[in-house]
Amino acid sequence: MGKEKIKICEExxxxxxPEYRELVDSSTYGKEGRGWKDVGVAxxxxxxxxxxxxxxxxxxxxxxxxxLPNPEDTVMVGSTGCTSLVFPHVAVHNIHSLxxxxxxxxxxLKRALAHRFPGKVKDVVVLAGDGATVDIGLDMTLxxxxxxxxxxxxxxxxxxxxxxxxxxxxxxxxxxxxxxxxAGKKFxxxxxxxxxxxxxxxxVATLTVSKxxxxxxxxxxxxxxxxxxxxxxxxxxxPCILEIGKQAMEGLQEMRDSxxxxxxxxxxxxxxxxxxxxxxxxxxxxxxxxxxxxG
Amino acid sequence: MGKYRVLPGPEAFLPPSAACAGIxxxxxxxxxxxxxxxxxxxxxxxAAKQFLxxxxxxxxxxxxxxxxxxxxxxxxxxxxxxxxxxxxxHNPGALLIPMPDYRPKYPKINPEVEINPNHPxxxxxxxxxxVCMFVGVHCHQANLSLKxxxxxxxxYTIAMCAQAGHEDAMLSFRDATxxxxxxxxxxxxxxxxxxxxxxxxxxxxxKA
Ligand SMILES: Cc1ncc(C[n+]2csc(CCOP(=O)(O)OP(=O)(O)O)c2C)c(N)n1
Ligand code: SF4
Ligand SMILES: [Mg+2]
Numbered sequence: 001m002g003k004e005k006i007k008i009c010e011e012x013x014x015x016x017x018p019e020y021r022e023l024v025d026s027s028t029y030g031k032e033g034r035g036w037k038d039v040g041v042a043x044x045x046x047x048x049x050x051x052x053x054x055x056x057x058x059x060x061x062x063x064x065x066x067x068l069p070n071p072e073d074t075v076m077v078g079s080t081g082c083t084s085l086v087f088p089h090v091a092v093h094n095i096h097s098l099x100x101x102x103x104x105x106x107x108x109l110k111r112a113l114a115h116r117f118p119g120k121v122k123d124v125v126v127l128a129g130d131g132a133t134v135d136i137g138l139d140m141t142l143x144x145x146x147x148x149x150x151x152x153x154x155x156x157x158x159x160x161x162x163x164x165x166x167x168x169x170x171x172x173x174x175x176x177x178x179x180x181x182x183a184g185k186k187f188x189x190x191x192x193x194x195x196x197x198x199x200x201x202x203x204v205a206t207l208t209v210s211k212x213x214x215x216x217x218x219x220x221x222x223x224x225x226x227x228x229x230x231x232x233x234x235x236x237x238x239p240c241i242l243e244i245g246k247q248a249m250e251g252l253q254e255m256r257d258s259x260x261x262x263x264x265x266x267x268x269x270x271x272x273x274x275x276x277x278x279x280x281x282x283x284x285x286x287x288x289x290x291x292x293x294x295g
Numbered sequence: 296m297g298k299y300r301v302l303p304g305p306e307a308f309l310p311p312s313a314a315c316a317g318i319x320x321x322x323x324x325x326x327x328x329x330x331x332x333x334x335x336x337x338x339x340x341x342a343a344k345q346f347l348x349x350x351x352x353x354x355x356x357x358x359x360x361x362x363x364x365x366x367x368x369x370x371x372x373x374x375x376x377x378x379x380x381x382x383x384x385h386n387p388g389a390l391l392i393p394m395p396d397y398r399p400k401y402p403k404i405n406p407e408v409e410i411n412p413n414h415p416x417x418x419x420x421x422x423x424x425x426v427c428m429f430v431g432v433h434c435h436q437a438n439l440s441l442k443x444x445x446x447x448x449x450x451y452t453i454a455m456c457a458q459a460g461h462e463d464a465m466l467s468f469r470d471a472t473x474x475x476x477x478x479x480x481x482x483x484x485x486x487x488x489x490x491x492x493x494x495x496x497x498x499x500x501x502k503a
Binding site for chain 1: 360362376408
């Protein structure tokens with residue numbers, strides 16, 4: 001797998017725009033142990049983005065793409081929102097679904113891929129905003145977990161509807177006032193990670209994207225457990241600096257401030273017993289085989 | 296209202312698809328010229344003539360032939376490059392510009408090095424392309440581009456389609472195989488050899 005899938009016909013190599021030649025020559029398709037450390041060193045699978053300058057969604061996107069274990073055989077499903085502005089620039093197959101439908105589309109896709117490519121590893125990863133995941137698409141999100149659909153759901157939680165100007169979302173904090181929710185939110189932030197656990201997810205993680213190592217581990221575990229065991233869910237805090245009134249350089253600090261031990265994005269992870277056993281088996285495989293005795 | 300003809304534009308900002316105007320696709324062995332069904336050989340002769348008379352004849356290979364998916368794609372690539380070489384030896388102004396994929400690009404594409412189906416007119420205008428051929432572009436993207444080109448430019452469009460052909464091109468082939476593209480290369484060679492078509496740029500081309 002990997003690079004042999006993206007070869008340019010010899011006759012056309014020299015006329016291809018440089019970014020495509022770089023994808024072929026120095027991207028990390030097929031690389032064992034690809035991860036965030038490839039960012040800035042190898043050709044990334046994201047070409048450009050049209051998010052606001054300094055938007056944490058952009059670095060979150062880059063980490064996610066750098067950490068997918070199997071990008072050449074992964075299909076991502078997105079939904080409307082700020083993330084949907086990025087997907088057209090991504091060199092991983094992706095589908096834009098109607099707002100909120102992403103987990104329903106991914107369910108069908110995952111099953112269809114299993115039929116179409118039996119015996120082949122095909123990963124499906126949903127990546128959508130909090131409005132799509134928790135409000136308008138909550139039914140689809142939960143039903144896919146109840147049905148034990150084998151794919152990873154990633155929510156870019158910026159605690160409001162950023163793309164439409166800052167409406168209240170289920171993941172918004174209680175009392176928060178935004179441009180389009182001037183009275184302040186009256187209810188608590190929906191506890192989707194806990195709901196995910198109760199709904200049958202085998203891996204659930206809540207974190208910010210301030211620590212790339214942590215993001216890498218979560219994404220890898222999320223994809224691998226979904227592939228073998230069952231649904232997984234990762235909620236990443238990607239603050240909308242535009243709507244919370246921060247400057248382009250302040251996104252990282254905002255994430256750090258929100259991940260302290262008692263803060264709402266303190267790192268949390270849940271792994272089911274089945275998933276733990278699976279991860280342990282992977283670790284065991286990784287250990288070098290015993291050195292054969294000479295004889 | 297007279298019968299609709301698929302002719303070089305600029306037709307209108309958002310022209311209707313040629314199919315809506317009553318243009319139908321050719322059957323196997325046929326092609327169409329301006330919406331009129333003709334024998335494939337006739338279409339080959341006409342396409343060769345259009346290319347040889349053009350000031351900036353251009354081939355736009357799409358993802359299905361730029362990327363080495365399989366043996367067939369590689370064979371088509373060889374034939375397409377041979378076609379371009381024939382055009383280039385007749386007219387040094389000939390161009391080969393790829394459509395590597397269909398992603399919209401921000402802030403904009405470089406029209407000198409690529410064509411994008413979402414705004415193909417930019418590449419046509421910038422390079423003053425007067426005759427072009429699409430080959431290896433997925434049908435829905437080709438239809439979109441051909442319509443935009445007809446809407447906003449005066450470029451003559453040819454489609455070397457691997458499926459059922461394109462009504463929105465001024466001339467279309469169907470069922471393009473590597474062999475069919477080679478057959479077209481031969482048609483261009485024959486038309487060149489006839490000596491009827493002088494290099495429109497008036498540049499002396501030495502015989503290779
Ligand atoms: C079916 C449907 N309903 C509503 C909308 C309008 N809409 C576009 S983006 C958006 C909110 C996106 O919020 P979120 O999912 O949190 O993503 P963000 O922009 O915050 O990253 C809404 C309601 C739509 N495009 N489609
Ligand atoms: S509106 Fe907010 S979430 Fe959307 S790109 Fe701008 S900063 Fe990022
Ligand atoms: Mg949001």
